[in-house]
Amino acid sequence: MEKIIVRGGNQLNGTVSVEGAKNAVLPVITASILASEGESKITDVPVLADVYTINEVLRNLNADVSFENNTINVNASNTLKTEAPFEYVRKMRASVLVLGPLLARYGHANVAMPGGCAIGSRPIDLHLKGFEAMGASVHVGNGFVEVEADGRLQGAKIYLDMPSVGATENIMMAATLAEGKTILENCAKEPEIVDLANFLNKMGAKIVGAGTETIKIEGVDKLHGAEHAIIPDRIEAGTFMVAAAITGGNVLIENAVSEHLRSVISKLEEMGVTVIEEGSGLRVIGPDRLMSTDIKTLPHPGFPTDMQSQMMSLMLNAYGTSVITETVFENRFMHVEEFRRMNAKMKIEGRSVIIEGPCDLQGAEVAATDLRAGAALILVGLSAEGFTRVTELKHLDRGYVNLSGKLAALGADIERVDENGDPVNPHIPETNRDRESVIAELS
Numbered sequence: 001m002e003k004i005i006v007r008g009g010n011q012l013n014g015t016v017s018v019e020g021a022k023n024a025v026l027p028v029i030t031a032s033i034l035a036s037e038g039e040s041k042i043t044d045v046p047v048l049a050d051v052y053t054i055n056e057v058l059r060n061l062n063a064d065v066s067f068e069n070n071t072i073n074v075n076a077s078n079t080l081k082t083e084a085p086f087e088y089v090r091k092m093r094a095s096v097l098v099l100g101p102l103l104a105r106y107g108h109a110n111v112a113m114p115g116g117c118a119i120g121s122r123p124i125d126l127h128l129k130g131f132e133a134m135g136a137s138v139h140v141g142n143g144f145v146e147v148e149a150d151g152r153l154q155g156a157k158i159y160l161d162m163p164s165v166g167a168t169e170n171i172m173m174a175a176t177l178a179e180g181k182t183i184l185e186n187c188a189k190e191p192e193i194v195d196l197a198n199f200l201n202k203m204g205a206k207i208v209g210a211g212t213e214t215i216k217i218e219g220v221d222k223l224h225g226a227e228h229a230i231i232p233d234r235i236e237a238g239t240f241m242v243a244a245a246i247t248g249g250n251v252l253i254e255n256a257v258s259e260h261l262r263s264v265i266s267k268l269e270e271m272g273v274t275v276i277e278e279g280s281g282l283r284v285i286g287p288d289r290l291m292s293t294d295i296k297t298l299p300h301p302g303f304p305t306d307m308q309s310q311m312m313s314l315m316l317n318a319y320g321t322s323v324i325t326e327t328v329f330e331n332r333f334m335h336v337e338e339f340r341r342m343n344a345k346m347k348i349e350g351r352s353v354i355i356e357g358p359c360d361l362q363g364a365e366v367a368a369t370d371l372r373a374g375a376a377l378i379l380v381g382l383s384a385e386g387f388t389r390v391t392e393l394k395h396l397d398r399g400y401v402n403l404s405g406k407l408a409a410l411g412a413d414i415e416r417v418d419e420n421g422d423p424v425n426p427h428i429p430e431t432n433r434d435r436e437s438v439i440a441e442l443s
């Protein structure tokens with residue numbers, strides 16, 4: 001099993017480039033199977049374990065998928081199967097995003113229930129309620145959810161009880177091929193929703209309002225393949241912003257979109273960090289002394305839950321008491337125990353964590369409990385005394401391309417090694433390194 005070894009103390013300086021967004025590319029790939037004719041070309045695709053997984057899901061459904069040079073081509077004009085087995089959904093919850101496209105195109109989908117994960121229970125009831133409102137019947141049993149429509153889905157007025165990202169995406173995709181108009185209210189406003197709507201519109205869909213509370217979708221008879229470049233990953237950008245800040249460094253983060261990062265920038269500035277728009281990115285300069293602050297995670301444009309653990313790393317280094325309140329997922333504090341192994345002083349009270357900083361952080365052997373926790377532990381390692389060894393990198397590889405290599409290029413003392421202690425190539429996720437597609441990509 002591989003691990004990342006970090007020795008804290010180095011200041012980060014230089015330029016780093018952000019990849020395409022994981023949370024945008026996954027729904028865009030699933031949307032491509034709505035096209036009954038033509039091929040889709042998706043560019044700026046990050047080389048992540050989750051991307052390989054979703055590609056496998058599509059191939060298993062009988063779509064033709066190739067992945068080379070950060071570009072995915074999908075041809076879904078074959079007749080597709082309508083079942084996605086547990087082995088994929090278990091690896092990655094976003095596999096449930098094939099439900100909407102398959103239901104819309106074939107009137108049927110049968111997908112393994114995703115179940116919970118390390119950050120919470122994560123039900124899909126809102127996705128299913130939306131499909132039901134469009135005339136589908138839903139059957140849950142034997143670990144699968146089966147949705148079926150008698151003929152075409154019908155446009156409907158749907159109010160989401162909470163602005164779920166996945167439910168907004170699944171229902172929006174289903175509505176593109178429904179008969180009539182769908183009005184989706186209280187929907188998620190994340191930049192990734194806008195990216196998906198832009199791709200769907202290029203495929204021939206008629207969607208307006210993505211990025212606002214109400215999305216209107218006029219159903220069309222069919223969709224075709226389209227070309228689309230994925231937006232930059234705001235969470236990867238935010239992670240590098242914290243890396244610069246935590247080391248008192250000066251880093252230009254290319255492709256970071258300030259509009260997508262308002263809440264993160266605002267909190268960093270409160271902590272004394274300087275953030276400057278420069279060219280097509282953001283320059284982040286860490287202060288001599290970080291100040292404490294409070295954060296509450298919320299749906300976009302509120303503070304993103306996917307940046308919560310990384311900000312916690314920064315707060316451990318800040319002077320004063322900081323409070324983080326997690327309102328999106330009920331159990332996203334698994335990393336706290338690992339931070340404590342590094343001498344972090346913090347306590348959990350209900351849905352909040354109280355941090356007394358600055359802590360005298362010390363390197364230790366720690367395990368990533370989810371993907372952002374993996375990044376956060378590396379960030380703490382950058383500011384701790386001595387060596388930190390981070391294991392369970394399968395989580396990290398779901399969402400970060402070569403994080404250790406990129407940090408090393410900025411001056412961090414960090415390397416990724418195999419079980420013998422030999423350095424490994426971190427450009428490709430560990431679980432995908434021996435795949436034929438990867439070998440082709442490297443040759």
Ligand SMILES: CC(=O)N[C@H]1[C@@H](OP(=O)(O)OP(=O)(O)OC[C@H]2O[C@@H](n3ccc(=O)[nH]c3=O)[C@H](O)[C@@H]2O)O[C@H](CO)[C@@H](O)[C@@H]1O
Nearest residue numbers: 023094122123124125126127164165166167305306328329
């Ligand atoms: C692949 C992807 O894009 N993942 C992101 C997506 O996950 P995901 O789409 O799963 O997140 P949601 O926005 O759906 O979940 C937010 C909250 O709503 C609840 N909920 C959701 C659906 C539902 O039917 N019923 C229900 O109760 C969830 O349990 C959670 O408490 O948005 C999350 C919130 O920004 C991010 O952390 C994830 O990185």
Ligand SMILES: C=C(OP(=O)(O)O)C(=O)O
Nearest residue numbers: 093094119306371372399
């Ligand atoms: C929670 C995350 O992703 P997912 O929804 O794919 O588990 C994340 O990206 O931090």
